[in-house]
Amino acid sequence: MLLPKFDFHEPLTLPEACQMMSEFGRKARPLAGGTDLMINMKKKIVSPEHLISLSRIDELKAAQCSGNMLKIGSCVTVAELTESELVRKNCSALCTGAKALGSPLIRNLATIGGNIASARPAADLPPSLMAYNAKVVLKKSSGERLVLLDDFFKGPGLTELQADELLTEIQIETPPPYSGCGYINMGIRKAQDCNIVNVASFISLDAPDGLIKTARIIMGCVGPKHLRACSAETFLIGKKASEELFAQAGEAAMKDCSPIDDFRGSAEYKRAMVGVLTKRTLAMAYEEVRSEN
Amino acid sequence: MKKLISLTVNGKSYQIATEPNQTLADLLRYELGLFGTKKGCEMGDCGSCTVIMDGKPVNSCLVLAMQANRRSITTIEGLESEKGLHPLQQAFAEKGAIQCGFCSSGMILSAKHLLDKNPKPNEAEIRSAISGNLCRCTGYQKIVEAVKGVRG
Ligand SMILES: Cc1cc2nc3c(=O)[nH]c(=O)nc-3n(C[C@H](O)[C@H](O)[C@H](O)COP(=O)(O)OP(=O)(O)OC[C@H]3O[C@@H](n4cnc5c(N)ncnc54)[C@H](O)[C@@H]3O)c2cc1C
Numbered sequence: 001m002l003l004p005k006f007d008f009h010e011p012l013t014l015p016e017a018c019q020m021m022s023e024f025g026r027k028a029r030p031l032a033g034g035t036d037l038m039i040n041m042k043k044k045i046v047s048p049e050h051l052i053s054l055s056r057i058d059e060l061k062a063a064q065c066s067g068n069m070l071k072i073g074s075c076v077t078v079a080e081l082t083e084s085e086l087v088r089k090n091c092s093a094l095c096t097g098a099k100a101l102g103s104p105l106i107r108n109l110a111t112i113g114g115n116i117a118s119a120r121p122a123a124d125l126p127p128s129l130m131a132y133n134a135k136v137v138l139k140k141s142s143g144e145r146l147v148l149l150d151d152f153f154k155g156p157g158l159t160e161l162q163a164d165e166l167l168t169e170i171q172i173e174t175p176p177p178y179s180g181c182g183y184i185n186m187g188i189r190k191a192q193d194c195n196i197v198n199v200a201s202f203i204s205l206d207a208p209d210g211l212i213k214t215a216r217i218i219m220g221c222v223g224p225k226h227l228r229a230c231s232a233e234t235f236l237i238g239k240k241a242s243e244e245l246f247a248q249a250g251e252a253a254m255k256d257c258s259p260i261d262d263f264r265g266s267a268e269y270k271r272a273m274v275g276v277l278t279k280r281t282l283a284m285a286y287e288e289v290r291s292e293n
Numbered sequence: 294m295k296k297l298i299s300l301t302v303n304g305k306s307y308q309i310a311t312e313p314n315q316t317l318a319d320l321l322r323y324e325l326g327l328f329g330t331k332k333g334c335e336m337g338d339c340g341s342c343t344v345i346m347d348g349k350p351v352n353s354c355l356v357l358a359m360q361a362n363r364r365s366i367t368t369i370e371g372l373e374s375e376k377g378l379h380p381l382q383q384a385f386a387e388k389g390a391i392q393c394g395f396c397s398s399g400m401i402l403s404a405k406h407l408l409d410k411n412p413k414p415n416e417a418e419i420r421s422a423i424s425g426n427l428c429r430c431t432g433y434q435k436i437v438e439a440v441k442g443v444r445g
Contacts, residue, residue, distance in 0.1 A: 001335040002314070003314035003315075004314065005312075005314055006314060007313060008357065008359050010359070010362075034355050034356065034357070034360075035337055035352075038316075038337075038355045038357075039336055039337065039355075042335065042336065051313070053357075055360060079349070102337075102425070103340070103424050103425025103426075104403065104421070104422060104425050105337070105340055105343060105350055105351055105352050105403070105425035105426075106352070106425060108350060108351050109356070190421075191421075191424035191425060192424070
């Protein structure tokens with residue numbers, strides 16, 4: 001299967017890469033792990049004239065915690081996320097999502113930045129990242145901006161990224177005390193499978209055994225982009241966590257999604273699974289809150 | 294336009310002129326004649342093109358030859374030594390873990406990477422390590438047994 005023709009560039013620094021992005025604009029595509037882009041190029045869905053490989057830019061490959069901020073470079077691989085003690089400790093649900101992505105072979109190439117920038121409604125990392133309220137740094141030669149991941153996705157394959165911008169970093173404030181997060185992706189197989197429905201839920205309480213202060217529930221595969229279950233979130237605030245409450249939140253979430261019928265499942269089935277996964281991920285989040293105390 | 298790259302394959306250094314749109318799988322097969330690296334789906338699904346790049350198994354159909362510049366690659370041909378077949382190759386042959394053979398190179402390289410990191414994997418770890426390598430002869434059971442036979 002032939003790849004279309006293109007010029008290949010391999011900048012060693014971020015300023016150099018930004019310079020190339022501003023020079024080539026829409027004619028160029030950044031290349032990270034290539035597990036999405038190579039496929040789309042082989043299928044002739046996209047044929048950029050220039051590929052700007054990010055894989056030699058060391059500053060995009062670090063994950064570090066400074067103060068209460070976890071900063072993950074866009075070219076950190078999914079395999080590295082699964083192995084990072086820093087990620088597991090601060091964002092266990094992101095680790096769960098990373099472990100569920102593709103296969104070991106894909107995880108060794110695929111990057112967190114590529115998973116976000118490709119903006120697939122079924123992708124495994126955005127739900128937990130949005131649940132942790134992550135922000136992304138978008139950079140170009142003339143400056144950078146910080147965008148909430150919630151505002152980054154515009155539709156399938158569509159994002160806030162401008163033609164000359166690179167996603168350089170993911171920023172997550174380390175979760176407050178008495179908080180937890182859970183992620184479940186449901187598919188037919190364990191590996192190499194596109195999700196049927198995936199949900200991440202985050203809650204934080206106002207005291208060790210207190211009331212729910214913050215709730216964020218993100219649903220994948222049930223809309224043109226990852227959706228917030230807003231009415232379920234509102235419903236949870238100020239209440240005491242329980243099985244019963246989580247089941248009711250699941251029912252509310254079913255009304256917050258807009259799935260379609262396709263070969264992976266009927267809209268009705270996906271909606272029902274949103275209810276189940278919301279309930280279960282909330283229970284996982286609560287379990288994490290309790291295990292901390 | 295062709296560009297010159299240098300890379301190490303199975304311990305040997307090469308300098309090769311390659312087109313930007315050539316994949317690493319094609320470079321290995323058609324420029325170096327290493328046909329042990331198979332091309333199945335060419336979409337990252339089947340794992341028959343698995344090679345180890347800088348210590349990590351990857352789908353060489355998704356890597357550009359130019360991305361392998363200054364990197365070290367191990368293909369199935371690199372496993373045999375003067376002592377003979379690699380223990381995993383030997384075990385695959387003895388346990389009947391090879392049927393048509395198309396997935397074997399990838400299976401063995403994924404399994405080798407696992408055993409290098411974790412010499413005593415349990416069955417779940419073995420199955421997870423080869424989950425990106427598809428066998429269409431339905432031979433997973435014997436493949437898992439072969440890997441078990443080699444663990445420390
Ligand atoms: C067999 C197979 C199985 C898969 N399974 C899963 C799965 O289970 N779950 C899942 O979520 N995904 C899956 N994927 C999809 C894909 O592997 C992931 O989305 C991956 O994280 C993409 O990252 P990448 O680094 O390979 O991106 P690339 O392919 O390099 O890039 C993807 C897109 O993002 C752009 N881009 C990349 N990096 C940046 C950046 N820093 N700034 C701006 N734009 C950028 C590229 O230009 C391109 O348009 C699978 C793919 C394959 C082939």
